[in-house]
Amino acid sequence: MSAIGKALCHSRLWGADGPKRKHYADFISTLIKAAEAHEILRKIPIGGGDAWRLSPAALRLHVAMPSSEDAKANAFFRDLYTSVATSLGEPGALTFSFEAREHTAQVENDVRQWREDRFRFEEADRQRILSNKELMKDKEEPDSFLPMMFCSPTMELGVDISALSTVYLRNAPPTPANYAQRAGRAGRSGQAALVVTYCAAQSPHDQYYFNDRKQLVAGQVKPPALDLANRDLLASHIHAEWLATARVPLAASIPQNLDMDNTDGFPVAEEHLRAFERAKQNTQLPLDLKAIIDTVTPYVELEAFPDLADPETLIESVIAAASGDFDTTFERWRDLYRGALREQGDADQVRNKTNVAPGERKAAANRYKLAADELEMLVHGRATNGSDFYTYRYLATEGFLPGYNFPRLPLYAFIPAMRGTAVLQRPRFLAISEFGPNSLVYHEGRAFRITKAKLPAGRRSDDGNLATETLLLCGQCGAAETSAVAERCQACGSSLGEAERLDSVFRIENVETYPTARITANDEDRQRRGFEIQTVFAWTGDPGDVQTIRLKHGGASLAALSFGRRAKITRLNKGLKRRAEKAICGFVIDPLTGRWLADKNNDDGTGAEPGKSRQQRIVPVVEDHKNSLLLIPDPSFGFNLPEMATLQHALVRAIEISESLEEGEMLGEPMPNRDDRRALLLYEATEGGAGVLSRLMNTPGRWQSLARSALELMHYTFDDKGEFVDGNNPCVEACYRCLMSYYNQPDHENLDRTNRKVIDFLLAMAAxxxxxANRASPPRDGGSGPWISRINDWELPAPSATTVDGHKHDLYWPGQLLLAVPGGASENLIASCTARGIDVLDLPADPPATIPANLAQYFGK
Structure with missing residues (x-):
């Protein structure tokens, strides 16, 4: 029954003798006929039936009278809304307004100094504000008192803090050294100081130190750890000494160090090249550098860094290549400069056309202005150490000179600011998601969308498409093979026959943004669900870069561990997690302009409409080199996904605590991916590394101690009798005092400290x-990869490779004239080997836990 029907049948209208529901249809029909007779309703035909419409003449309009319902209104909220509406309509600041500004490296140097003046707001500060009032107005910086300023924890950017008497730390610092540094910011003028540290309930790091406060406040300050076995580190210091010897007065602005008249390549200025040649002939420089390197040699394992065994050759090779490396370092700047010139030229052509739509002309004018602002920043940028393109800072971020306070080789995002162009930079592994296609970034209180990737001209193929690469991803250990025809994984030796193949991999270096006026529900959903980011690795293959050990307990293998210096870590953005077809990876881009286009597979309402644009699907990637360790548990444990997740986070957390690392300095990734976890990749996220993984590999008893730390972290302990028992106040499965962390939230449902297989593994590791073990060469036949690993475990002689009838086999022992074939040998192979006097031994396709008897008899086992 409709609302009008319910009203007409209500007892309030008729009393107890009103119409019954069964008479409702007749009653309505009679009522309509009466209204039609009095011309209140008019009958109209609709869709083969009749309908009635209210006659306009039957309407009476009058001023609404105050309703008695107003008495039910909440007087407090009515007065509040009325007063807010009144204050919004009046000039001046709001009664409850509050201003906070950021004070970081992303803010221009002048603006940072103005904010320091506004923050202190003493007499001298107010005078400087008054003298800079017009400049501040141009930058839209207010001249009033600034009550709150956000800066880095160490306030290293120059804030005058001598008057501070109170420091509030929003979380527990990583180490006692950090606590002493940050707490010491208060009371520097001799006044009493108060330090308050907040320990978050859901931060395992904070809770660890909350329960052991003395260790943080009065704990031993450990010297900072730095991995000296790092060629890039030594090379950057050699470059610094070489540059000082050349006595080249580098200009603060990059273009002044290049020959800008030579538009073919913008090479290094001729006077610089002559100075570099003189430095190369300097006979004292190698001696000075040798003395510097000699101070490092006692702290480095020569086996891990063989270059130091012959420092003269190392110095000679770095100096010989220094001039060329200096020139190559500016290649990214050249690409940005050429790209801005090309964008400006293309926009100018559109502006000057006569037959162009008004909207297109306006868009071209806007592109022209943005390109001009970018050129202004690149060419005539402020020559200060606060500028991203200050020469010495640029050389440090590109890795040519030492620069520990800048991310090395960051990704740049160009932001169209109110006056000119600003640049945001992020470490590459963070930028692959934060600067992902059509993502939102925030700067100075405004939102900007990543709309475009800056594409170097030299990375296009002859057909105009981007020159992409192919990666084969090992399904066992997650290693990436760049050869499309590779048959074996270079890390674990497994077959690549069923490896995941990505044919459209493209490295992203810089992006552009555009201001966005509104944030949609799709944007919020994108931010919540995020991208599917996958991490893969590849050993560099340099001598001494990869070393392997095995952990054994009672003669049985526990795990194989391989450590590589400067392993190449690649992070791939395969698309939105909620994309339509999971098998389709990547994003659609215009290979000519770099614009991210709308994509049905990643349909979230963002991206430019393709129109007539050329389209190409690519998988964006970033690369870096890190000290990395691959841990492969023995297959006999048969760990499932939750067990591997528990083991991963137990080991990572134990490393962080035992090595006094902040969360995020040591990262762990499940391999080959999050849904199929067979191995763990650990890598040092800090620039250059802290040498933690190297010490784990080379210090006796380190893994055993780490396993005990992991068990203690999981609320277990050993009693006076050496029995393994639950500690005091343990949790049920996982908590923020043990395995949980803000950084591993996606794995929270998988964590279980009581899992018996994980506990047994850690107990075995502790003992x-x-x-x-020597790192074996990747096998070449169909199934010998896992067998080579087992053969090392059984301490058998290493097999060799041999060719029979044109087919290569890896399990051949010439001393025993024995060829072992996993999965069984064919009759032709047996006949060929018998004719040559070689015994053929059939082995199972997968190696068992113990050595097969028929194989053991050949080696007296």
Whole structure:
């Protein structure tokens, strides 16, 4: 029954003798006929039936009278809304307004100094504000008192803090050294100081130090750890000494160090090249550098860094290549400069056309202005150490000179600011998601959308498309093979026959943004769900870069661990997590302009409409080199996904605590991916590394101690009798005092500290033996990869490779004239080997836990 029907049948209208529901249809029909007779309703035909419409003449309009319902209104909220509406309509600041500004490296140097003046707001500060009032107005910076300023925890950017008497730390610092540094900011003028540290309930790091406050406040300050076995580190310092010897007065602005008249390549200025040649002939420089390197040599394992065994050759090679490396370092700047010139030229052509739509002309004018602002920043940028393109800072971020306070080789995002162009930079591994296609970034209180990737001209193929690469991703350990025809994984030796193949991989270096006026529900959903980011790795293959050990307990293998210096870590953005077809990876881009286009597979309402644009699907990637360790548990444990997740976070958290690392300095990734976890990749996220993984590999007893730390972290302990028991006040499965962390929230549902298989693994590791193993060459036949690993475990002689009837086999022992074939040998192979006097041994396709008897008899086992 309709609302009008319910009203007409209500007892309030008729009393107890009103119409019954069964008479409702007749009653309505009679009522309509009466209204039609009095011309209140008019009958109209609709869709083969009749309908009635209210006659306009039957309407009477009058001023609404105050309703008695007003008495039910909440007087407090009515007065509040009325007063707010009144204050919004009046000039001046709001009664409850509050201003806070950021004070970081992303803010222009002048603006940072103005904010320091506004923050202190003493007499001298107010005078400087008054003298800079017009400049501040141009930058839209207010001249009033600034009550709150956000800066880095160490306030290293120059804020005058001598008057501070109170420091509030929003979380527990990573180490006692950090606590002493930050707490010491208060009371520097001799006044009493108060330091308040907030420990978050859901931060395991904070809770760890909350329960052991003395260790943080009065704990031992450990010297900072730095991995000296790092060629890039030494090379950057050699470059610094070489540059000082050349006595080249580098200009603060990059273009002044290049020959800008030579538009073919913008090479290094001729006077600089002559100075570099003189430095190369300087006979004293190698001696000075040798003395510097000699101070490093006692702290480095020569086996891990063989270059130091012959420092003269190392110095000679770095100096010989220094001039060329200096020139190459500016290649990214050249690409940005050429791209801005090309964008400006293309926009100018559109502006000067006569037959162009008004909207297109306006868009071209806007592109022209943005390109001009970018050129202004690149060419005539402020020559200060606060500028991203200050020469020495640029050389440090590109890795040519030492620069520990800048991210090395960051990704740039160009932001169209109110006056000119600003640049945001992020470490590459963070930028692959934060600067992902059509993502939102925030700067100075405004939102900007990543709309475009800056594409170097030299990375296009002859057909105009981007020159992409192919990666084969090992399904066992997650290693990436760049050869499209590779048959074996270079890390674990597994077959790549069923490896995941990505044919459209493209490295992203810089992006552009555009201001966005509104944030949609799709944007919020994108931010919540995020991108599917996958991490892969590849050993560099340099001598001494990869070393392997095995952990054994009672003769049984626990795990194989491989450590590589400067392993290449690649992070791939395969698309939105909620994309339509998971098998389709990447995003659609215009290979000519770099614009991210609308994509049905990643349909979230963002991206430019393709129109007539050329389209190409690519998988954006970033690369870096990190000290990395691959841990492969023995297959006999048969860990499932939750067990691997528990083991991963137990080991990572134990490393962070035992090595006094902040969360995020040591990262762990499940391999080959989050849904299929067979191995763990650990890598040092800090620039250059802290040498933690190297010490784990080379210090006796380190893994055993780490396993005990992991068990203690999981609320277990050993009693006076050496029995393994639950500690005091343990949690049920996981908590923020043990395995949970803000950074591993996606794995929270998988964590279980009580899992018996994980506990047994860690107990065995705590009592294990460490056996060094040589890294075997990748096998070449169909199934010998896992067998080579087992053969090392059984301490058999290393097999060789041999060719029979044109087919290569890896499990051949010439001393025993024995060829072992996983999965069984064919009759033709047996006949060929018998004719040559070689015994053929059939082995199972997968190696068992113990050595097969038929194989053991050949080696007296």
């Amino acid at each position: 294990s033996d460490t056996v060094k």
